[in-house]
Amino acid sequence: MEVVNVRKIFxxxxxxxxxxxxxxxxxxxxxxxxxxGPSGCGKTTLLRLIAGFDFPTAGEILxxxxxxxxxxPFKRPVNTVFQSYALFPHMTVADNIGFGLExxxxxxxxxxxxxxxMLKLVKLEQFAKxxxxxxxxxxxxxxxxxxxxxxxxxxxLLDEPLGALDKKLREETQFELMDLQQxxxxxFVVVTHDQEExxxxxxxxxxxxxGEVMQVATPAEVYEAPGSRFVxxxxxxxxxxxxxxxxxxxxxxxxxxxxxxTIRTDNAGTAxxxxxxxxxxxxxxxxxxxxxxAEAVNAIEGEVYDIAYLGDMTVYHVRxxxxxxxxxxxxxxxxxxxxxxxxxxRTWVSFRPDxxxxxxx
Numbered sequence: 001m002e003v004v005n006v007r008k009i010f011x012x013x014x015x016x017x018x019x020x021x022x023x024x025x026x027x028x029x030x031x032x033x034x035x036x037g038p039s040g041c042g043k044t045t046l047l048r049l050i051a052g053f054d055f056p057t058a059g060e061i062l063x064x065x066x067x068x069x070x071x072x073p074f075k076r077p078v079n080t081v082f083q084s085y086a087l088f089p090h091m092t093v094a095d096n097i098g099f100g101l102e103x104x105x106x107x108x109x110x111x112x113x114x115x116x117x118m119l120k121l122v123k124l125e126q127f128a129k130x131x132x133x134x135x136x137x138x139x140x141x142x143x144x145x146x147x148x149x150x151x152x153x154x155x156x157l158l159d160e161p162l163g164a165l166d167k168k169l170r171e172e173t174q175f176e177l178m179d180l181q182q183x184x185x186x187x188f189v190v191v192t193h194d195q196e197e198x199x200x201x202x203x204x205x206x207x208x209x210x211g212e213v214m215q216v217a218t219p220a221e222v223y224e225a226p227g228s229r230f231v232x233x234x235x236x237x238x239x240x241x242x243x244x245x246x247x248x249x250x251x252x253x254x255x256x257x258x259x260x261x262t263i264r265t266d267n268a269g270t271a272x273x274x275x276x277x278x279x280x281x282x283x284x285x286x287x288x289x290x291x292x293x294a295e296a297v298n299a300i301e302g303e304v305y306d307i308a309y310l311g312d313m314t315v316y317h318v319r320x321x322x323x324x325x326x327x328x329x330x331x332x333x334x335x336x337x338x339x340x341x342x343x344x345x346r347t348w349v350s351f352r353p354d355x356x357x358x359x360x361x
Contacts, residue, residue, distance in 0.1 A: 001027040001050070001155060001187065006059030008045055008211075019045040021211040022059070027155075032181050032188045034198040037208035038234070043191045044159060046208070050189065051080045051157050063154065079153040083160040085144040087132040094119065094128040097147045104151070118146035121183065138169045142176070149184060158190045162197060174200050195235050199223070207231050223282075228361045232280040239286070239326050241279040245271050245358075253358070255279055259322040264297050266354040281356030286328035286349050288316050290339055296350035302326065304345045316341065318349050 008020040020042045027033045035043040048054045050061060052073035061069040068076050079100075087096050098115045106114075119125045122142040132140055141161060148156055161177070162170045178201055181188045192198050198205050199219040207214045207222065207230075215227040226232035229240065243257035245268065253268035255277060263279050271277055292299055305325055306317035314337075316328045326349050341347055 001189075002060070002062040003027075003046070003050070004060040004062065006046070006049065006061065007057045008042075008049060008054065009057040018211050020049075020056075023208075023211070023213050025206055025213060025216060027187060027189060028203075030185050030187055032178065032201055032203045033190070034202035034205045035189065035191045035208060036195065036198040036202075036205050036235075037193065039193060041208045042211040043193075043208045047080075047157050047159055047189065047191045050155070051078060052076050053080075077154040078157055079148040079151055079155075080157040080159065081141075081144050081148050081161050083163045085132075085140050087140060087143060087147075089132055092129050092131060093124060093135070093143050096132070096143055097150055100147060100151045114150050118150050121149070121180065122146045136169075137165050138173055141165065141173065145177075145180065149180075149186070153186070155187045155189060158188065160192055161190065162192075162194075170197070171200075177201060199235070207234065209234070225357060226280065226359065229278050229280070229359050232278075232357075232359060237283050237327055237329075238280050239283065241281075241324075243277060243279065245273050245275045245277060247273055252353070255358070261300065261320075261322065263356075264353045265356060265358055267356065268358045269360075271358055271360055275360060278359040279356050280359055281351055283315065283327045283329040284331075285355035286326065286351045288318065288328045288330060288341065289348050289350070290341060290345065292348045293350045296348075297353050299348050299350040300326070301346065301348055304341050304343055304347050307341070307343060316347075318347055320349075 003023060003025040006020055006023045007018065010017045010019055023046060035046060037043045049056050052071060056069055060067045094115050097118050098111045101111045101114060119128055122145060124139060124142055127135060127139060162173055165173060174197060202219055204216060204218055205222050206216045209230050215222060215231050222231060222235050232238045241257045241263060243255040246254040246256045248254065248268050251268055252266050255263040255265060257263055265279060300320055302318040302320040304316060305319040308315040313329050313331050318326045318328060320326060328349055
């Protein structure tokens with residue numbers, strides 16, 4: 001699927017609002033593709049345009065080379081799973097799954113066989129005769145999936161499909177969705193604002209902000225090599241140091257971060273001397289210790305401002321002498337901490353020159 005220079009304008013005259021501003025995205029066949037962004041960024045608008053519930057102001061939506069943008073929803077080979085699931089309360093699970101096939105006029109024998117296949121796929125064979133209100137949230141979600149997949153669409157669209165589930169069930173269902181997508185060999189396009197959900201399920205993620213696609217990449221690339229300050233700050237936790245390139249060559253550089261702080265990095269890219277940059281580094285890349293590391297290239301002194309023990313890891317907030325607070329996280333691999341730190345202790349934070357990235361936008 002190709003979304004080519006799509007714009008969507010709501011309103012008219014001075015009240016016009018651009019929900020999507022010249023968006024282009026390429027979605028591969030059989031890919032688990034996620035649209036991720038904050039509320040109001042335009043991700044659901046893009047999903048609705050693909051589904052046919054809205055029409056673009058400009059641009060094309062190509063499916064296997066055919067522009068489907070002018071087509072109504074029922075003529076598009078796509079199906080949508082809504083956050084509310086939209087199940088018919090008076091119908092059984094089996095009838096809900098088979099409803100779309102009935103509307104297409106399929107023979108009863110074919111509908112029965114397809115419904116049985118879908119029930120087995122989502123592991124709900126024993127619930128075929130139950131009504132939606134007799135199911136758990138996770139089971140209702142699987143019924144909605146089975147109903148959408150029964151018509152064998154080329155693309156399945158999912159709008160916040162796990163939003164109504166509790167945290168533990170949501171985590172379990174993420175892997176069920178991934179297995180289902182692999183078994184079906186379908187293209188999944190999922191809208192979510194949950195970063196962890198997107199990182200877990202997606203083959204690739206499109207980060208959207210204010211109607212623009214900021215970056216399209218794999219979860220690892222989005223996390224380790226964000227393309228902008230927004231992406232770095234939106235996905236996961238990050239520390240950012242503002243400064244200017246003091247000197248550098250072949251990708252390595254020294255960054256003047258003010259107040260006498262110089263950061264040495266191996267990931268400066270093409271940024272030249274004098275360029276205003278942001279140095280971004282994830283908390284787990286930073287080490288915390290009571291003594292200055294002897295061989296650390298980047299070591300900064302500060303004071304422990306806050307500590308959060310999370311079981312598998314401990315998160316430290318360290319206030320540097322210039323007032324900036326740095327977040328560092330340490331895995332609790334051993335039951336006893338070798339270098340225990342407490343509130344208000346003087347400490348050092350340090351990191352390798354290849355641990356962070358330099359951002360110019």
